[in-house]
């Protein structure tokens with residue numbers, strides 16, 4: 001397995017900026033996220049405070065970012081990282097595939113919503129954040145998906161191929177693209193319980209027993225993503241050079257706290273990349 005110099009998690013302005021600077025500094029990089037970059041960019045109606053782009057629709061700014069990446073031959077690996085482990089002198093990243101990198105830059109944005117009651121306690125014991133990683137555990141068994149965005153429907157379709165039954169709780173509005181075998185439940189989960197040998201998705205109205213529950217959000221809380229990472233409230237505690245308490249692990253953008261702004265994320269991405277380069281050069 002090839003080991004990258006720098007793995008960058010997230011393709012918003014923080015991750016894109018970090019990737020550009022790291023590439024200029026001739027480091028081997030793995031940029032992981034979505035080819036659509038960031039829903040928070042694409043959905044912005046008009047952005048007025050990004051220098052050089054007055055009153056630009058978010059999708060146009062995102063397109064400019066994509067052109068910049070293409071012009072530098074920076075590829076995006078479409079994956080969602082479920083866990084990152086510090087292995088001493090490198091990091092192991094687990095998504096659909098397993099990757100290795102000497103340094104990591106976390107640019108994964110803010111986590112929408114608090115964990116559901118029971119979610120943290122049952123994580124790894126019937127609650128999962130990664131369908132691709134954990135679907136085999138529920139082969140021919142029942143699973144529930146609590147999906148926070150339309151992109152999670154692909155995960156539900158995949159689970160429907162593996163599991164005997166899939167319940168889908170959409171936490172967003174709009175039409176769904178799911179096969180008939182997936183049972184859509186339009187009730188809001190208020191917790192997850194462990195009862196009678198099953199996980200129960202509890203809504204105000206009912207309780208739904210299943211073998212596994214997949215809670216699929218665009219971002220995973222940073223403490224869950226990287227065990228041992230020091231937090232400051234809900235955000236990653238960073239120093240001015242964007243380093244965290246874990247040597248070789250850096251963070252940038254919304255994940256480090258307010259203000260939530262494109263240019264702040266991009267600026268921090270630049271600093272994080274230069275700090276990762278300095279760390280690698282000292283090794």
Ligand SMILES: Cc1cc2nc3c(=O)[nH]c(=O)nc-3n(C[C@H](O)[C@H](O)[C@H](O)COP(=O)(O)OP(=O)(O)OC[C@H]3O[C@@H](n4cnc5c(N)ncnc54)[C@H](O)[C@@H]3O)c2cc1C
Pocket residue numbers: 009010011012013014015032033034037038039040041043044045046047048049079080081082107108109110218219220225252253254255259260261262263265
């Ligand atoms: C509607 C709207 C309008 C806004 N307007 C403005 C504005 O006018 N001006 C301004 O400055 N700011 C604005 N903002 C704020 C701005 O969107 C954010 O501050 C900015 O996008 C943060 O960038 P980021 O790179 O930190 O994270 P994000 O843009 O959130 O990108 C993070 C990316 O990482 C991906 N990701 C997360 N976890 C993982 C994982 N485990 N594995 C792989 N990928 C992962 C996510 O899917 C996402 O694509 C607006 C926000 C919204 C929602």
